[in-house]
Amino acid sequence: MSRNLRNQTTVGDKVEVVIFDERGSEWLKKCVPQNVKTLVLASEIPRGSLGRPSLLLGLLKWLFIGNFEKLGVRGRLRAAYFIALLEKISPTIVISNNDGSEIIRAIALNHHTIFVAVIQLALRERFRNSKITTLPTYFSFGRAEEKIFSSSQLKCHDIRPVGSLRNSIYLATNQAQKNDQEVSPRLVFISQWKRGLCVNPESNLFKAWNEGHRKTFQSVHRYAKENSIKLDVVLRNTFDHVDNMEQQRKYFFEAAQTTEINFFSSKNDELASYRPTYEGDIIVHFLSTLGFEVFGYGKKVLCCIGLGGGKPFIEEYGVQELIEELPSEVLLSENKEDLVNDMINSLIDMPNLTYETLTKNARNYYMSVEENQKTHERIQFDLSKILKIKNNA
Structure with missing residues (x-):
C-alpha cells in the first residue's frame, strides 16, 4: 500500500513508512511489511511548496535549530525543507537507497524519534568531501562497508549486513x-x-x-x-x-x-x-x-x-x-x-x-547471505519490529 508524493505538501492519511527518493523505490517497497501505509517522497522541492505558511515556518525553525554539521547554506535550505516536511508527515520510518545523500543524513541527525535507514544497492568506494559525516542505520551488503566508512572518516553506529537486495529479489x-x-x-x-x-x-x-x-x-x-x-x-x-x-x-x-x-x-x-x-x-x-x-x-x-x-x-x-x-x-x-x-x-x-x-x-x-532468509525479508523483519514497538508505545 504505497503512493507517490511529488507536488503535494500535505498528506491525508497517517503514513508509517516514507521512502525518500523515487529512484530505486521499487526495490525498497519490497522491504516494507505488508499493509503498511507507505509514501514515496520525491527528493526535489516542488515549485510553490514554500508558499504554504506552516511549511515555511517549519523550514525556518529547522534552519536555525537544526544540526547540519558542515553543510553549506544551499544544502541547509534543502535539508531543512525535508526535515520540516517529515515533521508534518510524522512517519515512524524513513528509508532510502541514496547513501551519498547529505539530506538523508541530516534527516537522521535531526529526527531522533524517526527510524532512518539507508539500504545499499551498489558498491561504494571511499566517500569524498562529505559535509555530514554521521550516517543513519545502514543495511549493507556485508562487512566491507565498515572499512569504507572508517577510511572515509564517516561514523555509522548501526551497520546491519544483510546481503544484496536486488540479487535477493531476483533469486526469490x-x-x-x-x-x-x-x-x-x-x-x-x-x-x-x-x-x-x-x-x-x-x-x-x-x-x-x-x-x-x-x-x-x-x-x-x-x-x-x-x-x-x-x-x-x-x-x-x-x-x-x-x-x-x-x-x-x-x-x-x-x-x-x-x-x-x-x-x-x-x-x-x-x-x-x-x-x-x-x-x-x-x-x-x-x-x-x-x-x-x-x-x-x-x-x-x-x-x-x-x-x-x-x-x-x-x-x-x-x-x-x-x-x-x-x-x-x-x-x-x-x-x-x-x-x-x-x-x-x-x-x-x-x-x-x-x-x-x-x-x-x-x-x-x-555479501552477508542467510540460506533460509532473503535480504528483503531480513530488512522487512527489522522494520516490522520497529513498527510494532512504536505502535505499542
Whole structure:
C-alpha cells in the first residue's frame, strides 16, 4: 500500500513508512511489511511548496535549530525543507537507497524519534568531501562497508549486513539454469560502461579507469576467441542519455575490433542482467556490483581492478578497502594483462568444492547471505519490529 508524493505538501492519511527518493523505490517497497501505509517522497522541492505558511515556518525553525554539521547554506535550505516536511508527515520510518545523500543524513541527525535507514544497492568506494559525516542505520551488503566508512572518516553506529537486495529479489523468483548440452565453459564479462568514464574521460584517474576496463574486456574477449569459448557481455543499463546503449555497444565493438559480440541488456527489466551472469561458468569484471553479488552467492568470479594501473590506481580510486579481503585467486591487483589467461584457466580447473572452501570467508565478508532468509525479508523483519514497538508505545 504505497503512493507517490511529488507536488503535494500535505498528506491525508497517517503514513508509517516514507521512502525518500523515487529512484530505486521499487526495490525498497519490497522491504516494507505488508499493509503498511507507505509514501514515496520525491527528493526535489516542488515549485510553490514554500508558499504554504506552516511549511515555511517549519523550514525556518529547522534552519536555525537544526544540526547540519558542515553543510553549506544551499544544502541547509534543502535539508531543512525535508526535515520540516517529515515533521508534518510524522512517519515512524524513513528509508532510502541514496547513501551519498547529505539530506538523508541530516534527516537522521535531526529526527531522533524517526527510524532512518539507508539500504545499499551498489558498491561504494571511499566517500569524498562529505559535509555530514554521521550516517543513519545502514543495511549493507556485508562487512566491507565498515572499512569504507572508517577510511572515509564517516561514523555509522548501526551497520546491519544483510546481503544484496536486488540479487535477493531476483533469486526469490528465478533459478539459474545452465544448458547441459554445453561442454565448454561459458564466460561472462560484466560491463561497467559509464559515459563520463568511457567517452572522452577528462581526468587522469578517469582515463586510467577507462583503460583498465577496456583492457579487462579485451583480455577476456581474446581468451574466448583463442579457446573457442562462448562469451556473453552483460551491458550496463544506463538511459540518462538517449544514445547511451548505442555508445556502449560501439565502445565494445571498437575494443574488440568486431561487431560479433553477444550482448545482454534490457531497458524494461533491471534484473535481466542477473540471468546470463548466473548462467555463466566464469564471470570477469573490472569492479562491478553485480560481480560481487554473484561472487557472494558462490559463482566463480575474477576481479581485474589492477589493470587500471596496479596498486597506485587502486589506492587513488579509493577501493583498496573494498578488495583487500578477496583471495589472490580471484583478484588481479597488478597491471599485468598476461596473467588473465592463467587466472581464468585456474578457475576453470578448480573443483567447485575447493573454490567454495577457498572463498567462503570472503563471500560472507562481502555479501552477508542467510540460506533460509532473503535480504528483503531480513530488512522487512527489522522494520516490522520497529513498527510494532512504536505502535505499542
